[in-house]
Amino acid sequence: MRDKRKSGRVVSGAVLEEGRGKRWNFLRGGGGSSSNNSVQKEKEVEYLTDEQVRKKKRKIWIWIGVAVVLCVILIIVLAVVVSKKGSDNGDDNGDDKSGLDGIAPGSIPSGAPSWLNPFVWADTKDFNLTYTTETVGNLPVMGLFSSWDDSKKANDKVPALNQPWGDYAKRPARGVNVGGWLSLEPFITPSLFEYDKRLGIVDEYTLCTYLAARCESVLEQHYATFVTEDTFREIADAGLDHVRIPFSYWAVQTYDGDPYIFRTSWRYLLRAIEWCRKYGLRVNLDLHGIPGSQNGWNHSGRLGPIGWLNGTNGEVNRQRSLDVHDRLSKFFAQPRYQNIISHYGLANEPKMTVLSSQAVLDWTEAAHKLVRGNGVKNAVVVFGDGFRGLHNWQGELQDLDNAALDVHQYVIFNTNQIVFNHSTKVRYACAGWTEQTLDSMNRATGFGPTLVAEWSQADTDCARHLTNVGWGNRWTGTLLTGNATTDVTTPRCPLQDSRCDCSAANADSGQWSSSYKQFLKMFAEAQMASFEKGWGWFYWVWDTEDAPQWSYKKGLAAGVLPAKAYDRDFDCDMSAIPSFSDLSEAF
Incomplete structure (x- = not known):
């Protein structure tokens, strides 16, 4: 055993341990002195x-x-x-319990469901917390205030909400999506999908299946923090005037076997609309996930087979999707939404390359009739182009009133376009997409009214989880989908060789070269110019956890987007497109 008397101990500890304290000497059993004169030591002790x-x-x-x-x-x-x-800092921390002090816990009936009990909500900011079971279209109004103000306008270039917008062909929408929020998308919020690949967590369905009872708290924390009031203030400050809000059917209804969280996203959708109202922003309602999945992609809720209008339950899910719109359209036919809901989306990206085109057309007619019949009078009814080719829409659905074809334009999901160098991508955006927009707008060659509800300035598919969790990408030739017909195993960056790499593309915007920034801004402005030949555009997406090429907010900070959406430096003057000949092209 180590000799403690030779160690460097604190004096007070030594005094107590060795019995030298004046009071505690004899309580500890005697002195520890080496002197033999014990009688003398006792005399020196102070007795108490x-x-x-x-x-x-x-x-x-x-x-x-x-x-x-x-x-x-x-x-x-x-x-x-x-x-x-x-x-x-309630706008930022997403855990604001403001307003609850004025609500008596006893005013909430015992057993009230979570969507009617603000004491279990993660965030109560800007909600009316007075308990009510009132519904419209069988959807709760809990959280809404009785009054509203439509006098605001997003900026001086557009009318206030309570004034008619006018002709979208003359005043196109300039908007943005708040994607990855109420409908999850792994590349937008990869932190929600950081699990061992062997668990197979690739979409909202598998995530909630795995989390089970914990899914509600995990997702509500995401709802409360990923998009806040600041989001809509910043969108208006950027000179944008419309917001497309993707949400999924489980905001309205869930069915046997669904792991999705029922209705929690509903009140966040309603609050988002009120925040848009506060900043004069018009709203494009986008039903992003349909019962059964309309495209089999992860952002529909479940990756895999298409079960809407297709397969064993195709007709069941057809009716379910109409039932969802029956309830939604009754709710949004209320006077408080007549000015602010500018667009009403029926189904995001139905995959008509797989589905029966006639079945989708018939459903679209039925849904449009339902929505109009329930009182949604002013909103443009929007339906997706289905990837069938814009010229194939000529003569289709001409009896629909105030309807528009929704086109999503990206080069990076096309194996033959992703290889374009930067100069060619800008030229294609100016020439190719302008031509497509004009042809689609002309009823002699296309459907007629056309808008682009998704586009991006991203020129690679390198963002983590963009093509699906764990699938790789076209850029480096590592896309493995599980289907040999869709795999891409040779590099598809402009160099098309081993130099194709994602590190620069995925780098923080602070590391982008000046040439690359020049390209990104010109590419974005070329698309804006092209899509404004139609009924306008909605950028995908406002913000991401990383993936800076995809974030409008991050693009603004990096200077690769116009400071105000209505002011452009480049307006498709083809002679002004530089060669972009440095190696930044190759990324």
Whole structure:
């Protein structure tokens, strides 16, 4: 055993341990002195009476008590400061419980479902928390205030909400999507999909299946933090005037076997619309996930087979999707939404290359009739082009009133276009997409009214999880889909060889070269110019956790988008397109 007397100990500890304290000498069993004169040592000891001992003990306990009281006071003060700081920053922390102080817990009936009980909500900011079971279209109004103000306008270039927008062909929409929020998409929020690949968590269905009872709290925390009031203020500040809000059918209804969280996203959708109202932004409602999945892609909720209008339950899911629109359109026919809901989307990206085109057309007619019949009068009814080719829409659905064809334009999901170098991509955006837009707008060659509800300035498919969780990408020739007909195993960057790499494309925007930034801005502005030949555009997407090429917000910060959406430096003057000949092309 180590000799403690040779160790460097604290003096007070040594005194107590070796019996040298004046009071505690004999209580510890004698001295530890090396002197042989014990009689002399005893004489040097100061003896205390029992009364003196009791007094010293009282003093010690008094000081201990004072210390405890001071600690308690300090803890209380810190708690108040932290609480106030959280309240002051309610827009950012997503855990704002403001408004609950005025609500008596007893006013919420025992057993009330979570969507009617604000005491279990993760965020109560800007909700009316008065309990009510009132519904419209069998959808709860809980959270809505009774009054609203439509006098705001997004900017000086557009009318206020309570004024008619006018002709979209003359005043095109300039909007953005808040994607990856109420309908999850792995590349937008990869942190929600960071699991061992062997677990197979690739979409919202598998995520909620795995999380089970925890899914509601995980997703509500995401709803409360990923998009906040600041989001809509920043969108208006960027000179944008419309917001497309993707959401999925489980905001309205779930069915046997569904792991999705029922209705939690509903109140966030309603609050988002009110925040858009506050900043004068018009809303494009986008039903992104349909019962059974309309395309089999992860952002429909479930990756895999298409079960809408297709397969064993195709007709069941057809009716379910109409039932969802029956309830939604009754709700959004209320007077409070007549000015702010500018677009009403029926189904995001139905995959008509697989589905029966006639079945989709018949459903679209039925859904349009339902929506109009339920009182949604002013909104443009939007339906997807289905990837069937814009010229194939000539003469289709001409009896639909105030309807528009929704086209999504990307080069990076096309194996033959992703290889374009930067100069060619800008030229294609100016020439190719302008021609397509004009042809589609002309009823002699296309459907007629056409808008682009998704596009991006991304020129690679390198973003993590973009093509699906764990699938690789076309850029480096590592796309493995499980189907040999869709695999891409040779590099498809402009160099088409081993130099194709994703590190630069996925780098933080601060590392982008000046040439690459020049290209990104010109590519974005070329698309804006092309799509404004139609009924306007909605950028995909406002923000991402990383993937800076895809984020409008990050693009603004990097200077690769116009500071105001209505001001452009480049307007498709083909002679002004540089060669972009440096190696930044190759990424």
